[in-house]
Amino acid sequence: MLKAHLFFSLIVFSLSSKSQSVVAKNTSYFDKNGKLTYVESAFYFRQNTDTLDYYRSFYSDTKNKYFEGSIINNNDTMDYNNKYKGICKWYYSNGILKVQSEYNNVGVLNGLKNEFNTEGKLIKSSVYENGKLKDKKFTEFNSNGRGINVFKEEFADNSSNWYLNSDAVRSSKIRIGGLELMNKEKNDFALFINYKIDSLNFSIETNINSNYLSLDTKAGFVFNYKDGNNFNYFFISKNRVHIGYKKTE
């Protein structure tokens, strides 16, 4: 009986020591840019866990958590090039959650992404679908926790349904680098965005490439536009600004 018990214990010990070797922690060291480096120069280090593809990283100096989540293309030399899966979290060196993002099984953002400041307050919240910002909108939060709805059009596609057309006099095209508008006539050719402003407190901004502008060209935006006789405008030409409004009502 004693022999049998000893034999059983040996089996259990050998199995448990074997399983310990399977989950032994591999540690990789990375610099601030996520490139593999030496222990001495590491900004953070990464360890695998008992769960397949699930990793935890820690700051080298404070040993506080840097990251936790699943990495599906684990590559020791390029941590910055990782593809993530499920809910992943990044932390500030003081241990406060910095970013929490949700990824799909092929490693692109899909779901909620929340960003926090070093005090743990939510500063930005966005929803992604297959790697793209849903409806090109997200919410920022100011220091009082009040929300600001943001629409950001980078002209990477025409999912906002801009009126794209081309004829001899006027054209509107989405190109690499932005939205190109052309109007050979001395009148305003406007492309309106399908986005409604509900608040009296708002801001609008855009970037204009002045390389294209001539001295006689005016480009910019109209806002509070009701019709061709009632709107506000902010245009620039090569070196001049044109600010004003049209109002007949």
Next chain:
Amino acid sequence: MNFDDRFSEHLKGFDWNNIKIACSHDSVVYIINNKIIMINKMENLFGEKIGLTINNGMVMFDNLVIKQSQDQVVDADLLAKKFCYYNDEKYPLKAILSGVLLGEQGYVLSCFKNIDISSKFIVSAYVNDTLKRFFAEIYLKNDFENSVVFKIINPQNYKFQKTIFAYQYLKSVESEKDYIYYYLKKNEVNNDFESIAVNGDLKYDSPHDHNVEELKYYGHSCIGAPVFDKSGNILGLIENVNESSKIKIRNMQSVMQILFSHPEVYKAQKTLSTDYSEFNQKIHKNLVIIEVM
């Protein structure tokens, strides 16, 4: 109807320019490349559409960003800075400049590119030991020399500080090589004004301090600040400052051209050269701040 149609030094001729408006209920702030260029009353409150436009040419737009608050002001910190107050009246603030008093009658000399004559001006000038604020009007201006003389509106007939500097025709920044320019800076802790003196040479690289808030929203308020030699002779005015604090000085000889034809102004500043020790102690009382609205 136009509010404004003018040259802007904030525009980059061959690069991307960021143009922005920030609106709050009844007012709108116009911004180019993070510099406020105008604040005005909001019109057409009931229009809702936003459009990108082109007139007579071609253009490329990128990054259209629209923000709207869920329940309060967007860019609250920006909009909080946009007004200045005088006698409990609220005025939109476009710029802050420096200048120098030209005598007890309240003439103020400054340097000002493309001055908008429809603007209102508040000048803060010393009366005895107190900095007081007054409305001022443009008395003379010369767009070619970018120079302007304001006359302080002074119904109480306050006597302003005597000028303690002098002007000598043969002296210039180039002839003296070393110079000092002075301007008033708001202390961010106690809101008092302190006189800043900055030494310069012919390299014109001149790092200098400003109130952080002023710098952020209105640029270098030392534009218009007087430049002196070490004997208290005025050599010129700061005409421009670029982002790396490299200064451009408008020589006094050219500025004087607009003063010569107006003896009431010219005489006001024509004093003898003073003792430098006294000059250094008292020059701050000849300095002014000009708020442009």
